């Protein structure tokens with residue numbers, strides 16, 4: 001039995017075989033006073049070899065990763081494994097069941113809650129369970145995100161540069177194997193409290209990604225993520241090549257690198273308006289190019305406002321809703337970057 005804070009898990013994550021169970025969270029509010037909040041967990045292992053931790057539902061309104069983790073567990077068998085894999089398709093189950101980015105129990109954003117802690121609420125408790133009991137068993141962590149309800153992303157792998165040349169080279173190699181159409185290069189710690197930071201701090205290889213978004217499920221993004229997962233798990237000797245091929249693996253294509261760190265810029269609304277994008281996701285824009293037209297909401301006679309691209313680059317993120325308030329980002333522009341300059 002594994003325990004952390006108010007969380008427990010009875011699943012055996014050591015012996016060979018295929019098993020599923022639950023991570024149980026005890027949270028004594030009015031609704032859950034006599035309940036466990038259950039998040040499914042699975043294990044398939046050969047009994048030796050490297051282990052991957054495969055996570056979906058870190059944010060509750062992102063669906064591609066939830067399906068990829070569930071599908072991998074359903075379709076892989078113990079004989080497919082060279083190592084082992086822990087499947088956690090609904091890491092923040094309270095957020096998943098409420099179709100929300102964050103947990104309704106404590107307002108916690110799971111990907112800002114790592115490494116977690118005891119006595120700090122359900123979200124940090126669950127993050128702490130992962131940090132204490134799951135990350136130390138893994139050599140590779142795969143955390144699959146999407147844009148969620150508010151945004152749509154390029155289908156992109158995050159490559160986090162840690163400053164450790166060996167780790168960075170290895171993660172660059174993994175990003176090329178995962179081979180989504182885009183790779184977003186980010187500095188270590190750019191998103192404080194994320195699962196990436198906890199895994200990298202523990203010395204794990206780490207891949208996280210964005211697949212589409214808008215709180216919906218994109219078949220194209222799902223296919224790209226599925227393919228990437230098969231290539232990654234086979235390359236890391238978690239599953240056999242035969243299993244990856246049986247499940248439909250195709251060869252990696254080239255990925256295009258963009259700077260999601262210091263070089264990227266948001267295009268941000270400064271009035272309440274309807275935002276009309278003049279460019280689409282993945283379009284290349286020049287600095288100063290008009291990219292958004294703002295139609296002021298309450299005054300038909302008022303001048304429409306044009307927002308321009310602050311830098312040259314590719315449109316990497318776009319806002320889902322057209323109605324914007326001051327401070328809302330409408331687009332994010334990311335300059336291209338050569339992978340040769342990264343390590």
Ligand SMILES: [Zn+2]
Nearest residue numbers: 059062145146
């Ligand atoms: Zn997310």
